[in-house]
Amino acid sequence: MSIKKKDTFINMLVSLFVITIISGFLLGFVNDLTFEPKAKAKMAKKVEALKLVLTSFDNNPVTEIKKAKSSLAKDSVEMYPAFLNNDFVGAAVIGSSEKGFSGLVKIMVGFKPDGSIENIVVLEQKETPGLGTKMKDEKFLKQFRNINPAAFNLSVTKDGGEVDALSGATITTRAFCEATQMAFDEFVSNGEALKIPKK
Numbered sequence: 001m002s003i004k005k006k007d008t009f010i011n012m013l014v015s016l017f018v019i020t021i022i023s024g025f026l027l028g029f030v031n032d033l034t035f036e037p038k039a040k041a042k043m044a045k046k047v048e049a050l051k052l053v054l055t056s057f058d059n060n061p062v063t064e065i066k067k068a069k070s071s072l073a074k075d076s077v078e079m080y081p082a083f084l085n086n087d088f089v090g091a092a093v094i095g096s097s098e099k100g101f102s103g104l105v106k107i108m109v110g111f112k113p114d115g116s117i118e119n120i121v122v123l124e125q126k127e128t129p130g131l132g133t134k135m136k137d138e139k140f141l142k143q144f145r146n147i148n149p150a151a152f153n154l155s156v157t158k159d160g161g162e163v164d165a166l167s168g169a170t171i172t173t174r175a176f177c178e179a180t181q182m183a184f185d186e187f188v189s190n191g192e193a194l195k196i197p198k199k
Contacts, residue, residue, distance in 0.1 A: 046108070049121040050080055053092045053110025057082035061092065064198050068190055070182065072097075077186045081194040088113055088195040094123065095183030100175035102126040105135070107176065109183040116148040120180065125172075132172035140166055149184040 050061055061080035070077045073096055080092040090113055096106040105125050110118035122136045134140055143164060154177045155161025156170060165173040187194070 045123065049108045049123060050082075050092050050110075052121050053108050053119040054080075054082045054090055055110075055112070055118060057084050057089055059083040059197065066190065066193060068186055070186060072178075072182050074098075077182070079186060079190060079194060081197070083197050086197055088197075090118060091187060091194045093183040093187050095179035095181070095186075097175040097178040097182070099171070099178060100125060100127055101132050101169065101171045102128065105172065105175040105179055107179050107183070109180055109187075111184070111187045114148065115150055115184065115187065116146055117144050117180075117184075120144055127169065127172045131166065131169040134166050134169065135172060135176050140164075144180065149181060150188075154181045154184075 047062060054061070059082065061082050064081050066079045066081065067076035068079065078094045081088065082090050082092070090111050092108050092110045094106065094108050096104060098104055103126055105127070106123045108121045108123055110120070112118055120141055125133065125135065127133050127135065153161040154163060156163050156165040156173050156177065158165060158170060159174070161177070163173060163177055
């Protein structure tokens, strides 16, 4: 290799290294700038979901969050207890399943003190538009309200359960049911801890 070619090659390597370093710093800087707004947006979404899945409450469930480990979830399961005049009126529990048609299905389930479902809100999903995304529709969600998973088979009818699957999206429905069951199981196993308000 000639000296000229060697110098050109070294210059190219140095330039590439410098560009990579600068790009890395810029990406890190942009990530730091957007981290807080993203976290605030995510929290605002949770607060809005809490208002939809729980009956009237006068505490701030976000500040009373309780977390539990689950073998079914990558992260800790988040539980938000609700109180009215210091009386336990229910809890919102985040359930998830990685078995959706396109991966993660994450929901927030509001439970009454007896374990029956108040309401469910979909927090995250990447399902097929027009098929799996119908899990957000009233027609699908209403079949879960006021049922107690302790006495209701949270499986699709095709699998011997009591849940009518979304048309063309049985896999999505199975994931939704699994996430709901997970939320219920955590509500039951952490029931006593959820009933104690923070001082």
